[in-house]
Amino acid sequence: MGFGYNKAMIEPHVPVLYAEILAHLDPQPGSLYIDATLGAGGHTAGLLEAGALVLGLDADADTLAVARERLARFDRQATFVHANFAAVAEVAPAHGFAAVDGVLFDLGLSSLDVDEAGRGFSFRREGPLDMRFDRSQGPTAADLVNTLTADALADILYEYGEEPRARAIARRIVERRPLQTTTELASVIEAVTPRKKGKGGIHPATRTFQALRVAVNDELSALEKGLGAAIGLLKPGGVLAVISFHSLEDRLVKQMFKRESTGCICPPRQPVCTCDHRAVLELVTRKPVVPGAAEVVRNPRSRSARLRVALKL
Numbered sequence: 001m002g003f004g005y006n007k008a009m010i011e012p013h014v015p016v017l018y019a020e021i022l023a024h025l026d027p028q029p030g031s032l033y034i035d036a037t038l039g040a041g042g043h044t045a046g047l048l049e050a051g052a053l054v055l056g057l058d059a060d061a062d063t064l065a066v067a068r069e070r071l072a073r074f075d076r077q078a079t080f081v082h083a084n085f086a087a088v089a090e091v092a093p094a095h096g097f098a099a100v101d102g103v104l105f106d107l108g109l110s111s112l113d114v115d116e117a118g119r120g121f122s123f124r125r126e127g128p129l130d131m132r133f134d135r136s137q138g139p140t141a142a143d144l145v146n147t148l149t150a151d152a153l154a155d156i157l158y159e160y161g162e163e164p165r166a167r168a169i170a171r172r173i174v175e176r177r178p179l180q181t182t183t184e185l186a187s188v189i190e191a192v193t194p195r196k197k198g199k200g201g202i203h204p205a206t207r208t209f210q211a212l213r214v215a216v217n218d219e220l221s222a223l224e225k226g227l228g229a230a231i232g233l234l235k236p237g238g239v240l241a242v243i244s245f246h247s248l249e250d251r252l253v254k255q256m257f258k259r260e261s262t263g264c265i266c267p268p269r270q271p272v273c274t275c276d277h278r279a280v281l282e283l284v285t286r287k288p289v290v291p292g293a294a295e296v297v298r299n300p301r302s303r304s305a306r307l308r309v310a311l312k313l
């Protein structure tokens with residue numbers, strides 16, 4: 001199968017909520033930032049242009065190479081590391097970023113990956129069922145769909161994709177496997193979940209693809225670990241900004257921000273505090289910031305973005 005792959009030919013990723021991110025992070029010459037999800041370096045370019053120093057991480061070595069090339073003119077200010085942000089507590093201090101002015105998480109995948117059939121993220125393009133951000137390790141989506149039991153698959157589709165037809169889809173996948181490509185999987189799902197007539201609604205494979213991607217990359221545990229570590233790396237007054245693209249991520253961010261901006265977290269009926277929990281964050285955005293209509297028209301990928309910002313106390 002010839003799945004063409006050439007990142008240079010692809011339109012660069014358009015950074016989401018760019019003005020809002022720069023306004024919240026407020027980069028100054030010499031200040032230190034961690035971009036935990038460097039991607040094509042769109043947000044980081046703004047930080048570097050303001051004179052800040054940036055440590056950019058990405059789990060995807062190919063995307064990191066694109067950013068490195070695009071940002072080559074800032075080589076004195078930028079450090080690029082191929083790493084999962086789950087490891088930021090160890091990676092950042094090793095590169096001199098132990099106490100920073102801001103950390104940005106712009107979650108999910110960059111449009112470089114969505115647009116590239118060979119990565120297997122899109123049900124619209126025929127490609128191998130891969131879906132790993134980091135192709136140097138871990139199981140692929142094909143490994144999951146071709147080896148898990150129907151029950152285990154259904155749990156993934158339900159838990160990570162909120163797919164109401166999880167059991168039926170999982171049963172059909174098990175009947176039809178082995179499945180090797182994105183379009184094979186999409187047509188198995190379509191056969192169980194016929195597309196609604198007319199405009200609107202999502203493609204029947206959307207939730208299953210999201211669920212498999214979340215499972216393949218262990219995205220929610222990485223996020224929980226990465227956010228916790230980022231809070232520890234911020235200086236007092238430092239800014240934590242997180243853009244999420246689906247409700248599971250946003251819920252996790254919201255709950256973590258709530259817990260870490262609260263003092264005692266003992267059950268409300270407990271008369272004496274035994275938790276010793278202290279607030280370490282102050283919420284800046286009570287409700288998530290979403291892109292305006294003009295941004296959604298310009299960049300439809302931004303339509304599900306939700307930005308939450310907090311300050312380190």
Ligand SMILES: C[S@@+](CC[C@H](N)C(=O)[O-])C[C@H]1O[C@@H](n2cnc3c(N)ncnc32)[C@H](O)[C@@H]1O
Binds near residue numbers: 036084109222
């Ligand atoms: C939405 S893109 C970031 C786009 C970037 N802000 C820009 O403006 O170009 C998200 C990036 O995060 C990376 N990523 C996702 N999960 C990651 C993780 N756990 N650790 C490190 N990088 C991750 C993806 O490979 C992708 O390149």
